[in-house]
Amino acid sequence: MKKSGKSALAIRFGAAALSAGALLGAAQSAAAADWSDTSIGYRYGTQFREPFNPEDISKNIFNLTHASGYKYGTNFFNVDFLMSDKKDPQNTGGSGAQEAYLVYRHTLDIGKLAGSDIKFGMVRGVGFTFGFDWNTKNDIGYSSKKRMLVAGPTLMLDVPGFLNVSLLVLDESNAPVGHPNRYTYKTHGMLTAAWGIPFGDSPFSFEGFMNIIAPKGKDEFGGDTKTETNFDGQIMADVGRIAGGPKGVFKLGVEYQYWKNKFGNDAGGAAGSGAFAKTPMVRAEYHF
Numbered sequence: 074m075k076k077s078g079k080s081a082l083a084i085r086f087g088a089a090a091l092s093a094g095a096l097l098g099a100a101q102s103a104a105a106a107d108w109s110d111t112s113i114g115y116r117y118g119t120q121f122r123e124p125f126n127p128e129d130i131s132k133n134i135f136n137l138t139h140a141s142g143y144k145y146g147t148n149f150f151n152v153d154f155l156m157s158d159k160k161d162p163q164n165t166g167g168s169g170a171q172e173a174y175l176v177y178r179h180t181l182d183i184g185k186l187a188g189s190d191i192k193f194g195m196v197r198g199v200g201f202t203f204g205f206d207w208n209t210k211n212d213i214g215y216s217s218k219k220r221m222l223v224a225g226p227t228l229m230l231d232v233p234g235f236l237n238v239s240l241l242v243l244d245e246s247n248a249p250v251g252h253p254n255r256y257t258y259k260t261h262g263m264l265t266a267a268w269g270i271p272f273g274d275s276p277f278s279f280e281g282f283m284n285i286i287a288p289k290g291k292d293e294f295g296g297d298t299k300t301e302t303n304f305d306g307q308i309m310a311d312v313g314r315i316a317g318g319p320k321g322v323f324k325l326g327v328e329y330q331y332w333k334n335k336f337g338n339d340a341g342g343a344a345g346s347g348a349f350a351k352t353p354m355v356r357a358e359y360h361f
Contacts (some may be wrong), residue, residue, distance in 0.1 A: 075334040120353065124336060132157050164216055238264075240262065241263045245289060264285045278308075305329075
């Protein structure tokens with residue numbers, strides 16, 4: 074199988090992201106965060122799916138999340154540690170596979186940079202988002218080593234809480250088991266939304282994200298990739314507020330994930346039902 078090299082576009086994209094990161098570091102060293110929220114969390118479900126695996130998989134997931142804002146924009150960081158049951162085995166056999174998945178996004182507020190807010194209709198701000206995804210997994214079938222750079226414009230909508238919608242360009246590669254040379258997919262796009270919206274003055278909120286990811290050309294095995302849809306939403310309750318204790322510290326709720334054509338694999342093709350996950354979960358978070 075022929076491996077595709079890093080395109081000139083991808084090289085420029087990577088250089089731009091690194092340069093922007095350097096500028097961000099310099100800017101943030103001169104300005105402390107105006108606000109921040111850090112949390113550890115846990116979620117559990119019994120109906121996770123993996124492409125080419127027809128089984129329902131149980132997973133325990135622990136996460137560390139940080140969000141903060143400063144004069145010119147916002148940061149978001151999340152790392153999930155996912156532990157599967159034996160239906161998603163490790164590549165060394167025995168117990169279930171383990172995975173780490175890290176996401177970082179930074180959004181520069183163009184209006185704040187220009188010294189004049191950009192507002193129109195339902196839009197309260199316009200930004201430019203860049204960042205990366207990184208993962209590693211030790212499952213027997215694939216053993217993903219994903220690396221992905223993202224960049225593109227963001228609209229910040231005028232709603233209670235927040236709702237950000239972005240159109241991002243993705244430069245993605247992987248080096249799974251049996252493919253020692255990193256394989257780069259076709260540069261592709263993603264329409265993505267992230268939100269955290271309170272239910273009025275109640276202690277409940279609707280939180281989550283949705284990604285619609287365009288096909289990324291051929292996969293490592295020469296097959297066509299498909300449009301990927303990943304919705305993940307949570308109804309969360311502020312338990313401390315309900316119990317008369319500290320607000321915004323401990324949250325408990327339910328979560329649902331709808332993930333069709335997972336990782337671009339065709340759920341109607343060889344990847345089968347494992348590429349189409351419909352997963353209810355329970356979720357708990359401690360904020361500090």
